[in-house]
Amino acid sequence: MGRYIARRLLQAIPLLLIVSLVIFVLLQSAGDPLATLGGRLPPRPEDRERLRRQLGLDQPVLTQYAYWLLGNDWTRFDMDGDGVAETAGTRRGVLRGDFGTSIVTRQPAIDIILDRLPNTLILMGTSEVLILSFALLIGVISAVRQYTMLDNILTGFSFVTFSTPIFLMAFGLMYIFAVKFREWGLPYFPTISNPAQAKTLGEYIWIMTLPVLTIALISIAAYSRYIRSNMLEVINSDYIRTARAKGISERAILYRHAFKNAALPLATLIGLDLPFMLGGAVVTERIFAWPGMGRLFIDHLGRLDYSVLMGLLMLITVAVVLFQLLTDLVYTWLDPRIRYT
Numbered sequence: 001m002g003r004y005i006a007r008r009l010l011q012a013i014p015l016l017l018i019v020s021l022v023i024f025v026l027l028q029s030a031g032d033p034l035a036t037l038g039g040r041l042p043p044r045p046e047d048r049e050r051l052r053r054q055l056g057l058d059q060p061v062l063t064q065y066a067y068w069l070l071g072n073d074w075t076r077f078d079m080d081g082d083g084v085a086e087t088a089g090t091r092r093g094v095l096r097g098d099f100g101t102s103i104v105t106r107q108p109a110i111d112i113i114l115d116r117l118p119n120t121l122i123l124m125g126t127s128e129v130l131i132l133s134f135a136l137l138i139g140v141i142s143a144v145r146q147y148t149m150l151d152n153i154l155t156g157f158s159f160v161t162f163s164t165p166i167f168l169m170a171f172g173l174m175y176i177f178a179v180k181f182r183e184w185g186l187p188y189f190p191t192i193s194n195p196a197q198a199k200t201l202g203e204y205i206w207i208m209t210l211p212v213l214t215i216a217l218i219s220i221a222a223y224s225r226y227i228r229s230n231m232l233e234v235i236n237s238d239y240i241r242t243a244r245a246k247g248i249s250e251r252a253i254l255y256r257h258a259f260k261n262a263a264l265p266l267a268t269l270i271g272l273d274l275p276f277m278l279g280g281a282v283v284t285e286r287i288f289a290w291p292g293m294g295r296l297f298i299d300h301l302g303r304l305d306y307s308v309l310m311g312l313l314m315l316i317t318v319a320v321v322l323f324q325l326l327t328d329l330v331y332t333w334l335d336p337r338i339r340y341t
Contacts, residue, residue, distance in 0.1 A: 001332075005325065012321045016314075017069075020094075023313050024065045024306075033057075033103055033304035055103065068310070069094050094314070100307035104300060109307035112296070113315065117278070119195055120292035123208060123285075124277035127215040132270075134220045139227025140259065143235065154224070162221035170214045170287045177210060193288040211288045215281050219273075226269060230262040264334050271327030275319035279312070 034048050034057070052058045056067060071093025092098035099109040138158070142151045161169070174191050181188035189210050198204035234240065235258050243253050280294025289295075293312060300308040331338045 001329075005329075008325050008328075012325075015321065016317060019317050020069070020310070020314055021065060023317075024068065024310060025061055027304070027306055027309055028061050028064065031304050033306065067093070068100065071096060071098060094310075099311040099314075102300070102305050102308050104303050104305050104308075109305075109311045112308055113293070113311050116280075116291060116293050116296045119290065120278065120280040120285075120294070122195075123211055123290060123292055124215070124280065126208065127212050127219070127281075128274070128277065130212060130216040131219045131223055134216070135223030135227060138220065138224040140231055140254070142224065142228040143231035144254065146232065158221035158225055160221075161217045162225070164218065166214060166218060166281075166283050167287065169217060170210075170284060173210050173213055174287075191288070193290045195291070208290075211281070211284050211290050214284050214288075223266075223269070227262070227266060230265055231258060234258045234262045260334060264331065267327055267330050267334060271323050271330070275316060275323045278319050279316050 034051050034055075049058075056064055059067070097110070099113075101107065102109050102112055105112065138154050142154050145151050164172075174189075177189045178191045179188075190207055191210075193207045193211050195204060195207060198207050235254075240253060240258055243257055244250075278293060279297065280292040281290075282294035282298055284290065285292045285295040286298060297309070297312050300312075
């Protein structure tokens with residue numbers, strides 16, 4: 001097992017390099033980040049040229065990528081136009097943990113990302129726990145009580161919520177639980193979810209309720225249908241009928257045999273979804289003004305802030321690689337027949 005893990009980690013190194021190069025080239029071709037630095041008054045041509053030299057944007061793309069990756073004392077430019085090149089500083093490079101400095105805030109990109117990361121982990125982690133809890137419950141009940149009235153109700157609810165666009169779900173929840181509840185004199189939820197305003201744990205939960213429900217309701221519908229399908233396939237298998245013939249209780253058959261085998265494809269789905277939690281929920285965070293990674297990405301994408309964007313995308317890329325490895329290891333626990341040698 002240890003040799004397998006080491007081999008997978010070594011294989012991830014060239015993969016991460018290729019992905020980072022592709023993302024870097026695509027971002028470089030997206031536009032000019034200096035076009036928005038002056039706000040409504042764009043910088044003068046001489047100032048723009050000076051900034052291009054200062055930021056290294058006058059270098060070839062592959063050279064910029066090498067500097068971004070390895071770092072170098074290359075940021076020398078004529079700051080005051082006297083013909084003397086001053087040194088703006090050095091970059092250690094991404095391989096040594098330096099993602100560069102944001103051209104928008106002039107702060108280290110890694111500090112900006114780490115400042116928003118806890119908010120995203122809390123929001124997405126809470127949503128994922130809610131999704132898995134209710135999706136498992138609904139999926140198993142629907143499979144065990146197939147074609148009953150309860151199954152039809154849960155199926156209809158799943159189809160409606162899954163078919164609803166996430167922005168419509170967010171506005172619908174805001175209209176009912178914020179606007180209408182306030183008109184009816186009931187305790188209402190805030191439409192702006194800023195965790196900095198919460199002074200107690202209860203206020204924090206109250207503030208994040210609507211964003212969590214927006215994310216969870218749609219995913220619960222998708223997960224529950226997937227679980228129902230897998231459970232139906234497993235409980236109709238020959239070994240389940242054999243277990244019933246031996247007199248094993250229905251509860252033991254359901255949870256000890258059927259669910260564990262049905263969870264194997266579910267582990268794949270969860271392993272694919274969890275890494276993208278780090279990217280946040282772009283639409284939800286934007287609507288509720290939640291200061292997370294998704295909102296950070298949109299804000300800096302509009303300014304083409306390469307350092308922050310590359311940091312966010314590489315964080316997600318590394319998470320995908322690690323979670324795929326973790327998913328493979330979970331397979332061996334769910335199915336003892338799977339061995340990596």
